[in-house]
Amino acid sequence: MRVDAFKLPTDGPADVRGLTALLDDGVVRADELVCVLGKTEGNGGRNDFTRDLAMRALEDLLAPRLGLPPARVQDRVVFSLSGGTEGVVSPHVVAFARSGTWSEEPGPKRLVVGTAHTRPFTPAEIGRMPQIVETARAVAELAGELRLAPADVHLVQMKGAIPRADHEAVLAARRARTPLRNDMVHSRAASALGVALALGEVALADLSDDVVCDDWSLYSGVASCSAKPGLQRTEILMFGNSDRATGDLVVGHTVLKDILDVDAVRALLAELGLPVTGGQLSPEQRAHVVGVFAKSEADPRGSIRGRRHTMLSDDDIDDTRHSRAALAAVLASVVGDPCVYVSTRAEHHGPLGGGPLAIIARAP
Known part of the structure; x- marks a missing residue:
């Protein structure tokens, strides 16, 4: 089995030009698509319809290629679209395709x-x-x-x-x-x-x-x-790593103790063969990173590392938008790419105030 992934910047929630080009050029087959994960530029709340717009555009693109009505496309391809691109977050999607069969012999995971x-x-x-x-x-x-x-x-x-x-x-x-x-x-x-x-x-x-x-x-x-x-x-x-899979992608994860946990981000990148030596990945290293996926939470105890925060008491900006922007900036500052996927609300996702982080990269 081989998994390929493609990071595709978007100009708007309904922009599917990047995926269309991959399909038209034969780089990806519609029947091999497994999922599309991405960020849309809505507010991330209950009335954020940018996610619905993005899903509709993806359904309309894939339906004729899969020979299905648009309403049935999500039975074949999972769409996980997260609203909210506050701060430096750049709207994008990552498309995953799976092909081939399991390797007969074990190899690198x-x-x-x-x-x-x-x-x-x-x-x-x-x-x-x-x-x-x-x-x-x-x-x-x-x-x-x-x-x-x-x-x-x-x-x-x-x-x-x-x-x-x-x-x-x-x-x-x-x-x-x-x-x-x-x-x-x-x-x-x-x-x-x-x-x-x-x-x-x-x-x-x-x-x-x-x-x-x-x-x-x-x-x-x-x-x-x-x-x-x-x-x-x-x-x-x-997502996981198997010694019976092929391809050049690997995934790793860590648990952030809070939304300022830069050390954990750097340690995870090092585990993936991308050590950070100058504070930020080099352009050559950055090209290996396919997807960055994290959960953020404004610490409900009201402090970060012993310092009071006001994310929960700000009547102008929702705490989800505060925490999403903060963690996204931390991740982008280390990876050097604002195409990061951060979703909010992390009940039993990591410790209070922290959360899981997963990175998918090409093996160096």
Whole structure:
């Protein structure tokens, strides 16, 4: 199996010229596309329709090439588009294509990518143990299909389920005295804990409904989850390194202790064969970096390294926009490229105030 990836700057949410050129030139085949991850220049909030615009443009591009109606394209290709390009972030997408079969003989570990879904959830299951356990099952099964040990999984990108709750579901929750957690916060949190359980980052005995969004010592260092109202099942996208894969791409990850953790960024780049010697990657090194993916969070304790921050008390600018801009600037300053993917809200994604970071690069 070989995975190829292409970083494509965009001039707007509906700009698919870069991917169109790859398809027209035969560099990529539509039926080999696995996923497209990227940043769009909306506000990143609930009313950010730049993501929908980008997905519509991708569906219209790929539908005739896949022989599918546009509404079915996302059954074949996963789109993970994050709104919000505050500060230095440059709008872009990274397209991943998979081809070939597994190598007969083991070799250097190279990037693999795969997709999976959980079963459909009921509103009452979101944010509770049924969502955690089912997410863990799907993640573990996908890792097995990709021939990945837990240590070889470096990024699990998810779109968490938030099924629609009708009047009967709300009444049933009230009668059971278990208020619904059918929202973005709890779906992201339970999804992340499901990844942590599947990969041995937390133990089943330490998990319960009560720890969700309460015990912040429990977290995943590789999960990156958003959540979508109306989605019945969680969509899962996994990146790891296998010794039966070919190609020239590798992925690595680390956990940032806070959004100023430059040392962890440099250490991860060094692990990928890209040591930072002058404060920033050289142009030659920079060309090896294909994708930078991170989660940011304004520390809810109100301080960073003992200093008070005002991200949570600013009535003019939402804290998500503050933290996204800050971490993106830190990452871009080291990598030397503003095409970085930073999404916000990190419930059980890394420690409080920190979060996971994954980088995909060409092996030097």
